[in-house]
Amino acid sequence: MRYGTTDVLRGLDFTVRPGEVLALLGPNGAGKSTTVEILEGFRLPSAGRVEVLGADPARADERWRAEIGVVLQSWRDHANWRVRELLAHFGRYYEPFARPGRPRPFDVDELLALVRLTEHSGQRAGSLSGGQRRRLDVAVGIVGRPQLLFLDEPTAGFDPQARREFHELVHRLADVDGTTILLTTHDLAEAEKVADRILILADGRIVADGSADQLARQVAGRTEVRWSRAGERFVHATEDATSSVRRLLNEPGEEVRDLEVRRTSLEETYMEIVRRRESAPVAAVAEEAHR
Incomplete structure (x- = not known):
């Protein structure tokens, strides 16, 4: 149009x-x-x-x-x-x-x-x-x-x-x-x-x-698994949250507490996609000028 x-x-x-x-x-x-x-x-x-x-x-x-x-x-x-x-x-x-x-x-x-x-x-x-x-x-x-x-x-x-x-x-x-x-x-x-x-x-x-x-995975590609154990806080980025959580719960040692799986929100995904799009023309111009 x-x-x-x-x-x-x-x-x-x-x-x-x-x-x-x-x-x-x-x-x-x-x-x-x-x-x-x-x-x-x-x-x-x-x-x-x-x-x-x-x-x-x-x-x-x-x-x-x-x-x-x-x-x-x-x-x-x-x-x-x-x-x-x-x-x-x-x-x-x-x-x-x-x-x-x-x-x-x-x-x-x-x-x-x-x-x-x-x-x-x-x-x-x-x-x-x-x-x-x-x-x-x-x-x-x-x-x-x-x-x-x-x-x-x-x-x-x-x-x-x-x-x-x-x-x-x-x-x-x-x-x-x-x-x-x-x-x-x-x-x-x-x-x-x-x-x-x-x-x-x-x-x-x-x-x-x-x-x-699907959009969140395209932008971030990873999910954060967060937990605490023995008073210490941990954060792990993974592409397979299910396997990571299963492996974590089967590990010997102190009890896992405050387990949280955090995926990228749609708002975060949207803002990142739009930001990339808006910055793409500027990057293209800069690359052409460099050549």
Whole structure:
């Protein structure tokens, strides 16, 4: 994707598997929003090929759009609608696209229970709390039982309890209804909790792809095993923590105490990957000047 002479995205190449929860991470300006907008069909790429559910999003028809759910970062203004009426209203648009084995739309009572808004079904949307309104946003996004759901910064501004409930909802959608989910977030702990796989964008490119554990191993490659024995503290770096712990516990001598296995956190991994990417162009220029 190019704006004028500036390349915002440079040769992205990735696939999202059915039923997967994929998190897209990256610093501001990395190209996350542009990537998602292209996948949703809201923005045309400058070059390359895009395929979502077997179709080019920019040219897809209404039947394709009925398979896509979109939850934007900002709350939609439906303040005067009552919750049940709003979901029933949006649901009617999906009735022509029902197909065998996947009833469409969601039954309103089932959907209210899924997003935990049953007790609030008669309230006006404007009277809901921030977390409740966000769950209503998700309900509107999934009322048509989409195969693929886009979530843009889904828990921005949430308190810890609302964030935890939202993470449980994401897992239910993926595990129970088989929904494929692509989310963007700045919350690294959130990505680690809900995502099967994480893509990190920097400077318009994918610089890392894998689970939180896989990315940590790529960056650090080692895990720290920490313990104390006979009043002395020990730290051992290893690539195989299981074998190290087993060997340690089988050694003769004083009892092992305060045993701890510390893996590199996703935050540490993310910061190191982005730092390496940002310093790479500088290193390349310095090397060329040296030559």
